[in-house]
Amino acid sequence: xxxxxxxxxxxxxxxxxxxxxxxxxxxxxxxxxxxxxxxxxxxxxxxxxxxxxxxxxxxxxxxxxxxxxxxxxxxxxxxxxxxxxxxxxxxxxxxxxxxxxxxxxxxxxxxxxxxxxxxxxxxxxxxxxxxxxxxxxxxxxxxxxxxxxxxxxxxxxxxxxxxxxxxxxxxxxxxxxxxxxxxxxxxxx
Numbered sequence: 001x002x003x004x005x006x007x008x009x010x011x012x013x014x015x016x017x018x019x020x021x022x023x024x025x026x027x028x029x030x031x032x033x034x035x036x037x038x039x040x041x042x043x044x045x046x047x048x049x050x051x052x053x054x055x056x057x058x059x060x061x062x063x064x065x066x067x068x069x070x071x072x073x074x075x076x077x078x079x080x081x082x083x084x085x086x087x088x089x090x091x092x093x094x095x096x097x098x099x100x101x102x103x104x105x106x107x108x109x110x111x112x113x114x115x116x117x118x119x120x121x122x123x124x125x126x127x128x129x130x131x132x133x134x135x136x137x138x139x140x141x142x143x144x145x146x147x148x149x150x151x152x153x154x155x156x157x158x159x160x161x162x163x164x165x166x167x168x169x170x171x172x173x174x175x176x177x178x179x180x181x182x183x184x185x186x187x188x189x
Contacts, residue, residue, distance in 0.1 A: 010047065011167040017041060019057065019159035025147075026155050031089045031100055033071055033078065033146030039161045042142045048135065048171045048180055053079070055130040055145050057159035059110055062123045066151050067101065068110040072132035073144045075183045079132035081106045084181055087146065104148070107131070125157075135178040 017039055019025065025036050039055070053072045061068075077084040078091065080103065085091040089100060097103030110128050130145075145161055173180050 008169045009166060010169050011049075011165065013165045015041060015163045015165075017161050017163075019157065021158070024060065024155035024157040025159070026153055027147055027149065028153050029151055030148050032087050033069070033073060033148045035073070035144040036147055036156055036159055039145040039159050040142060041161075041163055042140065043163070043165065044140045045136070045165070045167070046138050047167045048137055050135045050166045050168075050175050050178065051133065051141075051143070052164040052166075053132045053143055054162045054164075055128075055159065057128060058125045058157050059128050059154050060123075060125045060157060061152055061154040066110075066149060066154065068128065068154055069104040069148045070110075070128050070130045071104065071107075071146050072130060073146045074134060074136070074141050077183060078104075078146065079134045080104075082133070082178060084134070084183065086184075101150070133178055135175050135180050137180055137182060139183070141183070 019036065019038055027034050055070060055072065059068050071078045071080060073079065073087065074084070076087050078087055080095070083095065085094055085103070091103055092098070092100055095103045107130065110126055143163060145159065147156055168175070
């Protein structure tokens with residue numbers, strides 16, 4: 001599938017998935033991210049692989065104030081700022097953030113507040129984008145788009161995710177700022 005090239009790239013592939021255009025995904029307030037249906041993809045790789053995952057979609061809501069978070073996940077870990085963090089409230093203790101909002105806002109979040117709106121309700125649809133990059137050793141990985149909110153029941157629609165995989169001739173321990181990562185193994189109970 002791959003082959004030698006002049007710039008040292010062994011394999012370069014791009015895949016795209018789309019949310020069902022006739023449906024909106026409604027989610028509720030939570031401290032943990034939930035998967036957006038149909039925007040997941042699994043890959044088995046035999047060489048160290050640099051993954052670049054790009055999401056774009058609209059968030060619809062009708063509330064006076066909300067904060068929305070979108071993150072890319074791999075094997076139920078959040079890819080935030082060149083780190084793999086658990087999809088639990090404990091991610092605050094494993095990062096530089098002091099609150100869940102601070103951790104989950106790395107790379108941006110969507111915040112909206114309507115002031116002095118007569119009805120108390122505002123219908124808004126805003127575009128949300130997210131890019132995550134992670135360099136992983138050989139293995140099987142499932143990527144998902146995760147969403148969470150602090151208030152209300154927003155909807156995600158028009159979601160599209162693009163997965164870009166790059167493997168290099170030499171299995172380096174880092175590609176630029178991205179060190180080779182290992183997904184933590186689940187603890188046996």
